[in-house]
Amino acid sequence: MTPSEQPVVSSDAAANTQAEISEDMRVIHSAYETGKAAGSLSEETQPRIDFPPYRSSILRHPTKDLRHTDPETIELWSPAFGHRDVHKLESDLTIQHNGDPLGERMIVRGRVLDGDGRPVRNQLVEVWQANSAGRYIHKRDQHPAPIDPNFTGVGRCLTGDDGSYEFITIKPGPYPWKNHHNAWRPAHIHFSLFGTDFTQRMITQMYFPGDPLFALDPIYQSITDQKARDRLVAQYDHDVTQHEWATGYTWDIVLSGSNRTWMDTEEDDK
């Protein structure tokens, strides 16, 4: 069938059951594992863009193969961001209002690296997330959970010379969505990242260890390989946790390889 002939269920219809979605995911994953074991499929490290259990992907993924091309000049560079763009306090999501937000205060920190392990320096990191009750400050979020007047859930920072970033925030709650009946997203923080090359631009989601919703979530499970899925899960880190103040998580982000020609001096503290 061509895509236009496929029966399409709107993502807002919530027509399927979790059991149906889970079975669809099981079939796709087991075909991947079989193919990988037989050597006919190589290890997948990115989500499939064609993943029907995520209903709204059905009409929104390209059906033709991506066209391989070598990046040209502009694509070997990224926009520059600096302290006129991002204020230091924007990395603390807990101080944007008059009072303290409700929920579990936490620190998330890590490094942004390129595919060769070079730190990505002075680059923009943006995050957004639901509050502790699983509600976004967004007009399209209809989830009947309380809005927290002391929490917006948006932060930015610039990476340091070692590629490091750090946010202080509140642990987001899981929230329901309309992919299928009784669909719930595992708790996550959305991350937006720039590299040294525009080809490295990426948006992703960070998850929390041991979330019981992982197995049920078609967005997380659109990544067919468990090793790749694990790369989106932060680690609890007691060395980051602060006495009587906040729990700590670490999560490093690796961008795709840089195609730029790097001088030795730029790689000093690699």
Next chain:
Amino acid sequence: MSKLIATPGQTVGPFYGYALPFPKDSELVPPGQGGSIRVHGTVTDGRGQPIPDCLLEIWQADEHGVIAQRTGSLTRDGHTFTGWGRAAVDDDGHYTFTTVNPGVTEEGKAPFIAVVVFARGLLNKLHTRVYLPENPERLAVDGLLSDLPAERRGTLIAEREEDGSLLWNIRLQGENETVFLDFS
């Protein structure tokens, strides 16, 4: 060959609207400034329906082919050209940037604007390019364009409108599907 395996991408989801857009995000130069042009179009899905929850970013050289490395995109002081902009589509799937025509960055190459696409329902980012329609001889020898089947080449070339605007639509799927790129 990269030594580390890249972290997977994920969809931008439906709720980026209060987080990623910022004032004048799509105005690389102020509208109405001499030499400014509009780059605009509609993003559609596999049934030709406009997508209302899509976010685009462009990154380009200035008119002289110079790649800016100036900060200030997020504050837009009105005179610093940073070369980068962001636009969320409206409820009709339409986006608009105000910018300048990009110059040539490498001798003999055709000028283009680099584009990255994010959307709800799109599980990973997509890269593409918008080429200027002028100078067909140069487009004909461009490494990427000349390699594409004739019927797909046009998806990467904008249409010049009477007022100087560039009209460029994105079709994520189906008839006239836009060519998306892989740099790995």
